[in-house]
């Protein structure tokens with residue numbers, strides 16, 4: 001009985017906080033390093049293990065910090081019937097809906113912007129540890145914003161009798177299929193307006209909510225209920241999960257959606273890192289070692305002019 005209870009609790013927490021799944025988050029941060037221009041890639045490659053491992057720190061904080069969970073999603077339908085009616089800027093949005101309502105619904109686009117600004121500052125003061133921490137966190141939030149079910153209050157299909165679909169889409173499918181995803185994604189590009197770009201990502205994710213739910217609902221009607229889920233071994237435990245056959249069929253009817261969102265995440269993560277470095281004035285990072293940052297050496301100055309859409313190839 002205890003074992004069943006522990007398994008249930010583990011599965012519940014996993015579903016609740018495992019956005020994109022640990023595997024996918026790590027893979028997205030790791031892959032993003034290879035889209036960076038050489039000068040920046042040297043630093044990121046040197047620290048790739050840490051940036052990869054810390055890709056899931058933001059999810060871990062959900063266990064200990066009550067302010068953390070709303071940073072990972074935004075339930076658009078809880079805020080407004082029309083996503084385009086929501087003011088892009090935090091202050092204007094709070095004036096329209098109140099801060100309390102927004103925090104209850106989730107704040108991911110603003111969190112991306114805030115973490116971006118933190119990363120810019122970390123680059124300016126050349127603080128190696130902060131650059132790594134904010135890069136990893138920014139990668140996490142950007143990846144989460146690409147997941148359609150992170151933009152709706154029906155995030156786990158609980159309103160449509162599809163409980164479990166959250167981890168199904170973002171954890172089970174990438175774990176099964178990401179090894180076949182095409183990771184030749186080009187190169188990072190400069191993000192002109194990080195907050196607006198974050199909203200653009202959220203808007204696109206939100207357009208896919210209906211397909212994610214409807215396609216699974218339709219598919220479930222073509223399978224015998226006993227074939228939809230199966231006991232699969234995970235960490236020496238048997239957990240009732242969507243069967244391999246059902247997962248394959250769902251991945252097929254989604255017609256590449258998960259791969260496209262995965263690839264788009266990698267490109268966006270790399271582009272935001274690159275842009276933060278540009279906005280910080282392209283600091284030289286080769287002298288940063290693993291023990292100390294050079295905090296305070298360079299005073300963080302507001303308003304360093306962006307160099308704009310710099311291409312390096």
Ligand SMILES: [Zn+2]
Pocket residue numbers: 017018019058059072140144
């Ligand atoms: Zn998350």
